[in-house]
Amino acid sequence: MRASMPIRSRLGWSVVGWLVVFIFFFPVLWMWLESLKTEPQAASSPPTLFFIPTLSTFQEVLSGDFPPFFINSAIASLVSTLLVLVLGLPAAYALAIRPIKRTQDILFFFISTRFLPFAASLVPLYLLARDLQLLDNILALILIYTTINLPLGVWLLRSFLLEIPNDLFEAARVDGASFRHEIFRIVVPLISPGLAATSLICLIFSWNEFFYAVNFTSSVAATTPIFLVGFISGRGLFYAKLAAAATVSSLPVLLAGWIAQKQLIRGLTMGAVK
Amino acid sequence: MKTGSSIVSSVAGIGGARDSAASISRREAWARRLPLLPAFIYVFLVTQIPFVLTIYYSFFSWNLLKPGSFRFSGLDNYIGLITDESTRIAVWNTVLLTVSVIAISVILGTGVAMLLNSEVFGKGLMRTLMIAPFLIMPTAGALIWKHTLLNPLYGLLPWLLTPFGLNRVDFVGQAPMVTVVTVEVWRWTPFMMLIILAGLQSQNPEVLEAARVDGANGFQAFRHITLPLVRPFIELGALLGSLFVVQTFDSIYVLTAGGPGEDTTNIPYRLYIVAFQGFSIGQASAIGVVAVIVTIIVATFALRTLFTIFRVEARR
Numbered sequence: 196m197r198a199s200m201p202i203r204s205r206l207g208w209s210v211v212g213w214l215v216v217f218i219f220f221f222p223v224l225w226m227w228l229e230s231l232k233t234e235p236q237a238a239s240s241p242p243t244l245f246f247i248p249t250l251s252t253f254q255e256v257l258s259g260d261f262p263p264f265f266i267n268s269a270i271a272s273l274v275s276t277l278l279v280l281v282l283g284l285p286a287a288y289a290l291a292i293r294p295i296k297r298t299q300d301i302l303f304f305f306i307s308t309r310f311l312p313f314a315a316s317l318v319p320l321y322l323l324a325r326d327l328q329l330l331d332n333i334l335a336l337i338l339i340y341t342t343i344n345l346p347l348g349v350w351l352l353r354s355f356l357l358e359i360p361n362d363l364f365e366a367a368r369v370d371g372a373s374f375r376h377e378i379f380r381i382v383v384p385l386i387s388p389g390l391a392a393t394s395l396i397c398l399i400f401s402w403n404e405f406f407y408a409v410n411f412t413s414s415v416a417a418t419t420p421i422f423l424v425g426f427i428s429g430r431g432l433f434y435a436k437l438a439a440a441a442t443v444s445s446l447p448v449l450l451a452g453w454i455a456q457k458q459l460i461r462g463l464t465m466g467a468v469k
Numbered sequence: 470m471k472t473g474s475s476i477v478s479s480v481a482g483i484g485g486a487r488d489s490a491a492s493i494s495r496r497e498a499w500a501r502r503l504p505l506l507p508a509f510i511y512v513f514l515v516t517q518i519p520f521v522l523t524i525y526y527s528f529f530s531w532n533l534l535k536p537g538s539f540r541f542s543g544l545d546n547y548i549g550l551i552t553d554e555s556t557r558i559a560v561w562n563t564v565l566l567t568v569s570v571i572a573i574s575v576i577l578g579t580g581v582a583m584l585l586n587s588e589v590f591g592k593g594l595m596r597t598l599m600i601a602p603f604l605i606m607p608t609a610g611a612l613i614w615k616h617t618l619l620n621p622l623y624g625l626l627p628w629l630l631t632p633f634g635l636n637r638v639d640f641v642g643q644a645p646m647v648t649v650v651t652v653e654v655w656r657w658t659p660f661m662m663l664i665i666l667a668g669l670q671s672q673n674p675e676v677l678e679a680a681r682v683d684g685a686n687g688f689q690a691f692r693h694i695t696l697p698l699v700r701p702f703i704e705l706g707a708l709l710g711s712l713f714v715v716q717t718f719d720s721i722y723v724l725t726a727g728g729p730g731e732d733t734t735n736i737p738y739r740l741y742i743v744a745f746q747g748f749s750i751g752q753a754s755a756i757g758v759v760a761v762i763v764t765i766i767v768a769t770f771a772l773r774t775l776f777t778i779f780r781v782e783a784r785r
Contacts, residue, residue: 208587208588208589209590209591212581212584212595213591215581215584216599219599220598220601222613225613226609226613237617238623239623240623240628242624282507282508285507285508286509289503289504290505295498295501295502301505304509304512305512311516311520311764312716312736312737312757312764314737314760314761315523315757317740318522318526318750318753319519319526323519342512342515345508345511399604405607405722409722410744419606420607420608420609423608423609424612426612426616434617434623437616437617438613441609444606444609445604445605448604448606449605452600456596456597459600460667463709464705468668468705469667
């Protein structure tokens with residue numbers, strides 16, 4: 196299947212490919228279409244296929260009780276991502292550039308905590324949050340999301356740091372550069388793609404997180420997925436509104452993932468696949 | 470075969486000139502360790518201490534709704550788990566869900582990756598659209614499936630199927646597990662596709678060309694040249710994916726709420742029911758310990774694969 200591929204089979208495979216992609220993308224497209232309908236159009240039988248799109252549903256959602264949830268999601272994911280970078284970068288530096296004894300043990304330790312099921316620590320964390328009055332407090336989600344993403348961040352940042360030639364550090368040290376100088380003048384500029392990849396992955400996992408959000412928050416600190424599942428129980432048949440809220444909720448991660456496709460795959464495999 | 474740790478050290482470049490830890494002073498050693506400590510201590514505190522507490526609680530009978538019910542009960546919680554029908558169902562559903570989702574999405578992901586690696590028109594846009602299901606918020610995706618695509622009355626799919634003699638099928642009610650698997654496959658196929666595509670793109674196209682010249686047909690070339698090359702990537706995708714799919718909660722919560730009965734209740738959903746509907750802290754903790762044991766088994770394989778990939782990368 197190289198450039199020598201005849202045009203007819205190229206066309207044939209293109210049709211097959213686009214068909215498959217269409218099937219996979221269709222639920223997303225349908226979500227967008229539903230969000231542009233009026234409420235009766237969205238819940239009609241048979242489904243409405245041709246209609247005049249309207250943005251009124253979005254207007255309704257954005258002026259309703261949705262924004263606080265969205266803001267909570269933004270605070271929880273952005274602050275936890277920042278914490279991962281602040282804690283993770285020095286750790287990755289220690290593991291990659293100036294390795295200490297037992298480096299591999301520590302790497303193993305970090306990654307094992309990422310794949311520890313949430314069942315392992317859920318109950319004590321819940322009790323602790325309850326006793327510290329942190330239930331339904333965004334701080335609890337921030338701390339939990341930092342924990343979830345930090346191991347990944349350390350591995351990922353380390354994989355980027357390993358690509359910096361050692362000579363750069365040697366030279367800086369000969370010049371008498373301090374640790375802080377080394378981090379801010381050499382490391383940060385060189386691994387900005389790494390910081391981007393790490394932020395992207397942290398954002399995806401914390402923004403989309405549901406399990407802790409549903410169990411640790413109720414109203415004040417609830418995030419967007421909690422708002423969305425509220426449609427099941429409380430709000431009746433509001434399909435257009437559901438679709439509009441789902442569209443807005445999914446937009447930040449969708450856009451970030453689309454823009455940073457290269458970083459996405461490296462992040463998802465913890466730096467193993469470049 | 471190299472062991473995991475020696476692969477890490479060869480990748481990390483430690484063990485050689487960089488690791489002169491024996492000869493450096495204690496002060497220097499601490500200076501090196503210091504940047505690591507905040508992250509290490511943080512992760513240790515938030516994951517390890519709760520886990521120890523989970524093990525501790527698993528030996529107690531304790532219901533949050535009954536004040537003063539905290540008492541030592543030995544192995545009762547574990548015995549309860551073994552004899553409880555619900556546990557067996559949840560473990561079985563977890564295995565069924567994980568294995569079928571991973572198997573199907575690996576096969577589909579390989580197919581799509583091969584399409585995107587060939588000379589099709591509009592590759593970039595295809596890839597962009599293809600990864601959307603993975604990026605969409607899982608709760609949002611599951612809700613859209615349930616209410617606008619699969620709803621027997623208003624959904625698109627039951628309506629599209631009526632000309633084929635199927636009258637308004639209630640997918641969620643009649644085939645709950647198939648529905649959950651479908652939605653999860655929809656979400657994880659793009660993940661597999663991305664990883665496998667990266668594998669395919671690392672292939673030297675001239676080798677395939679040479680095989681063609683030597684008379685190998687498409688299938689033979691795939692079987693003997695492409696597949697061995699992308700195998701580690703498929704394994705990596707399958708194992709990373711299974712670590713996530715084992716924890717599936719969102720789509721079950723939205724699509725079926727574990728039902729009907731317990732037909733789609735997996736271990737995480739069971740834990741949720743026991744801990745947050747029943748408030749049985751002891752029992753929930755015992756489930757936690759069992760879940761950890763199951764995950765350690767899966768993770769051991771996952772890590773080994775990860776290191777194989779690192780070795781391949783390092784060689785390049």
